[in-house]
Amino acid sequence: MRRRRWPLLTVLAFGYAFLYVPILLLIIYSFNESRLVTVWTGFSTKWYVELFRNEQLLDAAWLSVRIAAVNATLAVVLGTLAANALVRHRNFRGRTGFELLLTAPLVMPDVIIGLSLLLLFVAMQETIGWPDGRGFTTITIAHVTFSMAYVAVVVRARLSQMDRSLEEAAMDLGARPLRVYLTITLPLIAPALLSGWLLAFTLSLDDLVIASFVAGPGSTTLPMVIYSSVRMGVSPQINALATIIVAVVTLAVVIAGISMRRGREAR
């Protein structure tokens, strides 16, 4: 029996349209001549030129990327340690409490996290003199506190799936625990570490609410700049910037995909 295919294809088309038409529009309008975002008057790349002259925007983007990268790296280290503790040590004192604290940032509203961290930073500055003012450091710390929870979830899933006897076999063959971890455990959970890193990076790049609380003067992240400029009317420069970000992300995903496929074929 021949099945009619068009209903399924229609649904698929709608699904893709729903996901990608907005992004497509954004890209198209980044090449618009007009100052108004919604009116098409002709092709131009002038907004890209202006974007690269807009130092405020570029500085914000650079700051965001730096914060995101440092945050992702720290979050992977801490999140992996936490996941290890939870998976490998079933009965340590305060395990339930630790688990609760670790998952709290996942369900806590950003506003509360942001406000509580702001209060903490202010109190710390008054009592011990650190952090001196708010900016890169405070935003990074704030981001690490919640993104390490996400990393821990991802890594934990992978770790608990892993066959324990692999580590035991390595130990039986004479490898000390640290060596076992470096040569067996880490390579096997590497995919989780990578996706945890990307997740943390994205979360940080994305965050507006928490950053707004713990940022100081002179440390404005990209989402903060975009948000404040949108309130005064969107400049097509934002479209241009968004297009560049989309292009970079797409490239990264494609490269990751290819290298993963290569890795699988090599096996």
Add this chain to the structure above:
Amino acid sequence: MATLAERRSLEPWQDPKAVPYLRIDRVTKKFGDVYAVDDVSLEIFQGEFFSLLGSSGCGKSTLLRMLAGLEYPSSGRIFIDGVDVTDVPAYSRPVNMMFQSYALFPHMSVEQNVEFGLKQDRLSKRERSERVGEMLELLKITELRKRRPDQLSGGQRQRVALARSLAKHPKLLLLDEPLGALDKRLRESTQFELVNLQERLGITFVTVTHDQEEAMTMSTRIAVMDAGQIMQVDTPTAIYEFPTCRLVAEFIGSINLFDGKVVATEGDEVLVETRVGRPMRMRAFHPMVLGTPVTVAVRPEKMRLCTDFREDGVNQLKGRVEDIAYLGDVSIYRIRVGDGALVEMTLTNVQPRTEQALTWEQEVAIEWSPTSGVVLTE
């Protein structure tokens, strides 16, 4: 190469002066309130192929893991070659283990897997590649050396796991269900290969298995375990022919058990009165007090058809054939006797099946000799 019989004739456990290679001294392992291993003592000698046999959860794997150093005893000591290794961590023990799941490292090739243990010993690159080559050769897997574990069949994985655990030339190899993951055919051929390998290398093997057939064919001695305790330690023949308790008798092969009590003793034989009818006369290995509750145990293949059934004959039973299981080489007959008990008898199918004498619902008489069974007191 020594034949099985020659190998078995070297029985160091019979020699009071022999020094055991592995000594387990009153080892107990508790998980919470549960005794996984309960006061186990064993002596295993150089060159033995020793099997720990028992159903799942009997503590055999825990015992093996304690020998590997992956688990530490709650009490008791373990000595390897005279050295107390009880508190020595796994990575410092002169012991290697083959895991039930094989535990091959999925991100390494066959070659790298085998080489892993040698790297930990800081052998030079040349020595390592020599040893790897030797191991791959030994297990006939040289052509697989660039493959990854997920590109191997079950049998190939088993060989790689074996090569990896032998690469460091351990004096003692622990094997956790070494043939458990193989299909029946492969299992049978691998059994013999494993025994040959063990003989050739002169390594002491301690294996864990739940498969009694496997334990019987491969081992020099078997320890039957139940609920964390050792029920009997002996050669496969002795375990099969002369079990010392009901549990061992029932665990290995099938057996007919007749409960009763001792009514008379005549020399080294006892007369036992059972519920199924006339008294049974059996050889006893130690003196028994009159009135002791005992169980007469006779294997199905020790039963034979009786041609001169007498109403007052001993070790004779009359019954009706109820079930016949045809296995090709032998047939198992289940015979309903006197008080309704079922007795199993196996007969070799000398004649083609269609010409066999016995058929369903047929009245038969069976008998056995006093020396072809044992009297169990527990």
